[in-house]
Amino acid sequence: MKKSTLFDIISPVMVGPSSSHTAGAVRLGLLARNIYKNKPEKVIFKLYNSYAHTGKGHGTEKGLLAGVLGLSVDDRRIKDIFNSDIAKEIEYEFEYCDNFKYHPNAVDMTFIGENNMFISGESVGAGEIAVRKINDFTVKLTGKYNTVLIVYKDMPGMISQVSSVLQYHNINIASLFCDRNAKGKEASMVISVDGNISSDIVDIIEEIPEVYFVSYIEKLEH
Amino acid sequence: MEMNINTFEQLHCECISKNKAIYEVAQENMASSADISVDEVRAFTNRSLFAMKEAIQTGMLSRELSMSGMCGQDCHRVQKRFEAEPAIFGKTFEKIIEYALATSEENIRMGKIVACPTAGSCGILPATLTAICEDFNYSEREQINALITAGEIGRIISVKVALAGAVAGCQAECGTASAMSAAAICQLRGGNVSQILNASALALKNLLGLTCDPVAGLVEVPCVKRNPFLAIHSITAVELALSGVESKIPIDEVIDAMEQTGALMSPTLKESSQAGLATTKTALEVQKRVFG
Structure with a gap:
């Protein structure tokens, strides 16, 4: 079982409403940004299962986009990210689907730009995340190291x-x-x-x- | 050297044998495991504490509704009433209710809060800690001690039970938050190690079986109003424990019971919105209105 630390319990400072559906989404976007490195022209987010069904009420789409744009989990701009100037810098698209082979809170992110990259990740609870796939390779990246x-x-x-x-x-x-x-x-x-x-x-x-x-x-x- | 503490019995032994408070053992172990100083652990804790107070201040002033329109103005309602007519139990009681609602409502309108331990339960501990520190003038040092104590309680619970409604129901989220709140306030009020652990056990024991059945899958109903309820709940546990009342079932065993109860709980009642409040006639109407 994943060991939590004292810090995990009394943090993160984050914008609500959900650690898995909001903060986890921001962190997935941020980690994908660190992996892709360049500024993308366009990102296609494909949300699965619970992310697809209840994401809207939890700001999951806003969180993913905010993360890709480099906002941290406690940035108050997340709430109005779709209307913000920084969101105008890239194109983005959201798709929704059910696939029970995927984690309940999973997202595929396709980065389009100088080079194209496919990054798949999941929000595993309490704001913790894991990137499971980069292009064709199976990986495991948690953003902790x-x-x-x-x-x-x-x-x-x-x-x-x-x-x-x-x-x-x-x-x-x-x-x-x-x-x-x-x-x-x-x-x-x-x-x-x-x-x-x-x-x-x-x-x-x-x-x-x-x-x-x-x-x-x-x-x-x- | 870092001491690996995974049960409350181990924590109790460590505190007694070294003659230390829970927060002292916890901050030293955190410092050692993250390779930082105790001062840095306390600075991190202070940042959380600051953000909790900021969320309360912001939430107390806002009347903005959540995206679903179900929640966002109850804190305002309560404040208005208390201005006209005091609560039966007095000022601190009023503040706890207001602060818990302020924080939870701030959470559902995508405001900035501290997940403690989770976002859905973010109003419980900040409400009791802030209200009681204001009314009884506890120093910043004492507040940090209290928050570290609470964090250690949550950490040890999480060794056995994942603090997620989807895994063990709301007992693991708001239940844990209430146990953490009890520990924090018991520490503030001068409780010893046994009394703090008893306060947490009593709070937790009386929330076993609490399901997670949110309407339309949103962290709104019943979550927002559950926060002030369980904040007050934790104070009952503190008053009992400080009077020498013991939990007949030791806290480690209460957590075993929570784990078992969570495992036996139907998945339909664990954050999947397939039963309970989430499938009532009114809830289904809300779901249709919000998500189509």
């Missing part, structure tokens, strides 16, 4: 090469999650760490042969 996402060619020794870089710089790995499309094809590694990873370390990982792509995803504020 600074994380590196590495896409590379599936071959022996890749995990060891990456972890040696981290070890050399005295960075402790909190969790490691790997997935691949098929043997010898594209694979992904999601490494959550204690503390920060500087951009030079990210560059060093990027220089490892057969690493296609590295992205450093910053954790969300508490």
